[in-house]
Amino acid sequence: MSQSSNPFLNLKYEPAIESLTDYHDIVTAAQFPSHQLRWRNDRILPTLGLNPAEVSDDHFIEAFRHFQGVRPFLALRYHGYQFGEYNPQLGDGRGFVYGQVRGTNGELYDFGTKGSGRTPYSRSADGRLTLKGGFREIIASEALHRMGVRTSRCLSLIETGEELWRGDEPSPTRSSVMVRFSRSHIRFGTFERLRWLGRDDLARKLLDHVLEIYYPHLWQTEDQDHKFYLELVERVATLCAQWMVAGFCHAVLNTDNMSITGESFDYGPFAFIPNYDPRFTAAYFDHAGRYSYANQPAACYWNLDKLQDPLSMIMDKNDMQSSLQQFKDFYRTAYCEMMLKRLGMVNLAEPETEDLIGATLELMAAIPAIGYNQFFVNLRQSFHANWREDANHVFANPMEYNWQITDEQMPLLEKWRMVYHQLLIRQPVDSMTAIAAQLKAANPTVIFLRPKIEELWEHIATDDNWQPFYEAIA
Numbered sequence: 088m089s090q091s092s093n094p095f096l097n098l099k100y101e102p103a104i105e106s107l108t109d110y111h112d113i114v115t116a117a118q119f120p121s122h123q124l125r126w127r128n129d130r131i132l133p134t135l136g137l138n139p140a141e142v143s144d145d146h147f148i149e150a151f152r153h154f155q156g157v158r159p160f161l162a163l164r165y166h167g168y169q170f171g172e173y174n175p176q177l178g179d180g181r182g183f184v185y186g187q188v189r190g191t192n193g194e195l196y197d198f199g200t201k202g203s204g205r206t207p208y209s210r211s212a213d214g215r216l217t218l219k220g221g222f223r224e225i226i227a228s229e230a231l232h233r234m235g236v237r238t239s240r241c242l243s244l245i246e247t248g249e250e251l252w253r254g255d256e257p258s259p260t261r262s263s264v265m266v267r268f269s270r271s272h273i274r275f276g277t278f279e280r281l282r283w284l285g286r287d288d289l290a291r292k293l294l295d296h297v298l299e300i301y302y303p304h305l306w307q308t309e310d311q312d313h314k315f316y317l318e319l320v321e322r323v324a325t326l327c328a329q330w331m332v333a334g335f336c337h338a339v340l341n342t343d344n345m346s347i348t349g350e351s352f353d354y355g356p357f358a359f360i361p362n363y364d365p366r367f368t369a370a371y372f373d374h375a376g377r378y379s380y381a382n383q384p385a386a387c388y389w390n391l392d393k394l395q396d397p398l399s400m401i402m403d404k405n406d407m408q409s410s411l412q413q414f415k416d417f418y419r420t421a422y423c424e425m426m427l428k429r430l431g432m433v434n435l436a437e438p439e440t441e442d443l444i445g446a447t448l449e450l451m452a453a454i455p456a457i458g459y460n461q462f463f464v465n466l467r468q469s470f471h472a473n474w475r476e477d478a479n480h481v482f483a484n485p486m487e488y489n490w491q492i493t494d495e496q497m498p499l500l501e502k503w504r505m506v507y508h509q510l511l512i513r514q515p516v517d518s519m520t521a522i523a524a525q526l527k528a529a530n531p532t533v534i535f536l537r538p539k540i541e542e543l544w545e546h547i548a549t550d551d552n553w554q555p556f557y558e559a560i561a
């Protein structure tokens with residue numbers, strides 16, 4: 088196959104991060120014994136200006152397993168706070184930026200590998216990604232994307248034929264290399280490293296780069312640095328609200344996993360919460376619940392606060408502090424807006440919004456059998472225009488959903504029915520179709536709780552049957 092026939096090798100890669108020195112090391116990819124393309128994300132290809140029909144599996148293998156490339160491969164340098172402790176020994180230890188391409192929407196995207204071999208930052212680890220780890224990252228990103236979360240995606244996952252040993256998977260376990268499609272791999276930790284080195288000159292250059300490429304509307308405007316930090320606070324608060332509304336627990340919100348573009352990425356021990364339990368913690372090693380479901384806003388706030396340390400080498404800390412104080416408002420606005428959408432409503436007044444969300448969470452918290460995402464699916468499937476006529480029509484048969492409500496808990500359901508019904512009668516009769524459509528758009532019916540993910544994985548682990556997985560994320 089000649090190089091010119093592969094659409095991935097013909098993309099116009101931009102030497103963006105590459106043009107900056109001191110932020111990366113040039114690395115090579117490992118050789119792998121074999122290859123099986125397990126996932127190709129055709130839905131992304133049009134954003135790259137590519138027609139899926141013209142991209143063959145071999146094109147994926149050539150570019151993202153044999154790593155034929157156009158630009159040098161860059162392992163990015165970064166540090167980070169991990170569970171509150173500063174770690175100056177991080178960096179891309181099992182991946183690199185393969186290239187950066189402008190999408191048809193004008194945004195610059197990274198192709199970032201995961202599991203492509205050792206780098207100067209691997210420390211004692213193997214530079215590899217387990218197949219199950221790659222499979223789980225695809226599930227997280229595709230599920231979140233469908234729920235309107237601003238997230239990285241996976242472009243490809245290729246099984247590579249090695250045996251890996253891991254403490255958290257039955258081992259030996261299968262190996263893979265993933266290519267992530269993201270809006271930048273510049274992390275909060277990329278700036279933190281520069282503070283550690285005392286390099287305000289490099290921080291200035293990096294911030295200019297970030298502004299020019301990822302905040303172009305602010306670049307070279309008055310007060311650009313301050314506006315950047317404020318917008319980052321808003322983007323991160325909004326992202327965090329998106330996770331919370333989706334019932335998603337990221338699990339490892341270290342500063343090296345926080346993107347400077349406010350995009351969600353790096354899905355390790357994540358979980359969707361089975362029921363509304365604020366203390367739910369996804370990572371088995373997070374003994375203190377630092378990154379529990381309910382602590383995510385506080386963790387994001389903490390990370391934004393810590394980012395002020397490196398940024399204060401080049402901009403005013405007081406300004407940043409006052410911007411950070413807006414986190415709560417940004418978060419609340421985004422949370423309410425998205426939660427209302429999942430409930431089929433838009434543009435409610437504040438007291439009504441508080442009442443509806445409050446009644447919903449109260450109901451879910453009291454009755455774990457009403458699964459968090461399952462509640463919204465039940466709402467989507469049960470909603471009927473006749474709910475507007477009589478509160479008793481609202482979720483008329485809770486037994487149907489297996490909610491297991493005791494007599495003592497019944498008043499909570501009654502309250503929810505009443506609140507929802509009151510809202511419906513204030514809507515015009517002809518808006519019921521729009522509500523049904525809204526419920527459909529905001530509440531995907533496939534829910535990736537852990538047992539579901541394990542069930543999909545079992546088909547792969549025991550029979551190498553990938554079909555149930557493909558169908559679930561179709």
Ligand SMILES: Nc1ncnc2c1ncn2[C@@H]1O[C@H](COP(=O)(O)OP(=O)(O)OP(=O)(O)O)[C@@H](O)[C@H]1O
Nearest residue numbers: 177178179180181208209212213214215344353354
């Ligand atoms: N198997 C491995 N081999 C080498 N380095 C690793 C391995 N697993 C993790 N690391 C390194 O440990 C640090 C923290 O890992 P973490 O799991 O947050 O990131 P990652 O999943 O490897 O990459 P990303 O953040 O891009 O998703 C990073 O420096 C990462 O490169």
Ligand SMILES: [Mg+2]
Nearest residue numbers: 343344352353
């Ligand atoms: Mg990481």
